Amino acid sequence: MKLKGQEIDERLLKLPGWQYVDGAIKKEYKLKDFQEAMAFVVKIALAAEKMDHHPDITIEYNRVKINLTTYSEEGVTVKDFNLAEKIEKFIGA
Amino acid sequence: MKLKGQEIDERLLKLPGWQYVDGAIKKEYKLKDFQEAMAFVVKIALAAEKMDHHPDITIEYNRVKINLTTYSEEGVTVKDFNLAEKIEKFIGA
Amino acid sequence: MKLKGQEIDERLLKLPGWQYVDGAIKKEYKLKDFQEAMAFVVKIALAAEKMDHHPDITIEYNRVKINLTTYSEEGVTVKDFNLAEKIEKFIGA
Amino acid sequence: MKLKGQEIDERLLKLPGWQYVDGAIKKEYKLKDFQEAMAFVVKIALAAEKMDHHPDITIEYNRVKINLTTYSEEGVTVKDFNLAEKIEKFIGA
Numbered sequence: 001m002k003l004k005g006q007e008i009d010e011r012l013l014k015l016p017g018w019q020y021v022d023g024a025i026k027k028e029y030k031l032k033d034f035q036e037a038m039a040f041v042v043k044i045a046l047a048a049e050k051m052d053h054h055p056d057i058t059i060e061y062n063r064v065k066i067n068l069t070t071y072s073e074e075g076v077t078v079k080d081f082n083l084a085e086k087i088e089k090f091i092g093a
Numbered sequence: 094m095k096l097k098g099q100e101i102d103e104r105l106l107k108l109p110g111w112q113y114v115d116g117a118i119k120k121e122y123k124l125k126d127f128q129e130a131m132a133f134v135v136k137i138a139l140a141a142e143k144m145d146h147h148p149d150i151t152i153e154y155n156r157v158k159i160n161l162t163t164y165s166e167e168g169v170t171v172k173d174f175n176l177a178e179k180i181e182k183f184i185g186a
Numbered sequence: 187m188k189l190k191g192q193e194i195d196e197r198l199l200k201l202p203g204w205q206y207v208d209g210a211i212k213k214e215y216k217l218k219d220f221q222e223a224m225a226f227v228v229k230i231a232l233a234a235e236k237m238d239h240h241p242d243i244t245i246e247y248n249r250v251k252i253n254l255t256t257y258s259e260e261g262v263t264v265k266d267f268n269l270a271e272k273i274e275k276f277i278g279a
Numbered sequence: 280m281k282l283k284g285q286e287i288d289e290r291l292l293k294l295p296g297w298q299y300v301d302g303a304i305k306k307e308y309k310l311k312d313f314q315e316a317m318a319f320v321v322k323i324a325l326a327a328e329k330m331d332h333h334p335d336i337t338i339e340y341n342r343v344k345i346n347l348t349t350y351s352e353e354g355v356t357v358k359d360f361n362l363a364e365k366i367e368k369f370i371g372a
Contacts, residue, residue: 034138034147035142035321035325038135038321038322038325039319040318041134042131042314045127046232046313049236054127054154056153058151059150060149061147128229131232132225132228135224136222136224136225139221139224139324143329143331224324228321231313231317231338240340243337244336244338
């Protein structure tokens, strides 16, 4: 179920660097180099496949841009925040 | 060395689906599913690391968008076409 | 539930190149090169994570060895055959 | 050029956990889970492709076993130690 603006804002408070733009939540990560960027993308891909919920991912050398939305709901849902939280943990891991 | 417009056009003739837009050559591939898309991206990443020339890659579920340019030359070079040819071969492989 | 010898033999008939050895089913694949081998491994990894059932995988340049067993059942189960069938399809894809 | 026993021993002193066994240097890494293990393997694969020197890699859920030797020299060379050092850095990264 699509989240409302206030719910999105509250949840974003716990996800530093994530922003709500055009019906999606997004963040740009900067890694050390291309190898670290690709390893990060592979972790995201495995988590996404497990949850059956897939972000848009852009790789620009050591930068990885993530864009999360739920197409079937035409907006941001709890699924998007669950995956965003997982992605945040990969950086700390 | 940056290629001129005519050279780019000639080289693009051998690369179906590739287009020259805004100082870069680009193509969008549609794979069977996310698993095939990620496998394709990993092959591109390994080829890119070997050549030390890295494309911008966007993954949207089963779609993979490639954008190739040579930043140091502020335009498209032979390196971009070499990598584009390698990427084309991955699809046939 | 652990499969019996006869069931394993019958199921192996549909999986050319797979063998039952020491409580596991296994196969060695030969790919074109290391890039193709890694792409194959990434597809297996994504399928495994989705099914929450993980094979042992060995990569030796262009060779990929798969070993499937269900540790909790101390033997081969339907899960192993389901993943083996998926892996076979990746080669044809 | 194949390294001699004493050179190998000296170099191994700087690589905790690595051992010389049967003409190869090897180490087993334990990661948090399968996702971290695969990300580690992808970093190793990218570094290997860049150096054009490829280790044998075995993935057993969260365990990654690396085996390094130089086939053309029938023994361990500086190339193997260079790649081992890179792999060690990935864990710290």
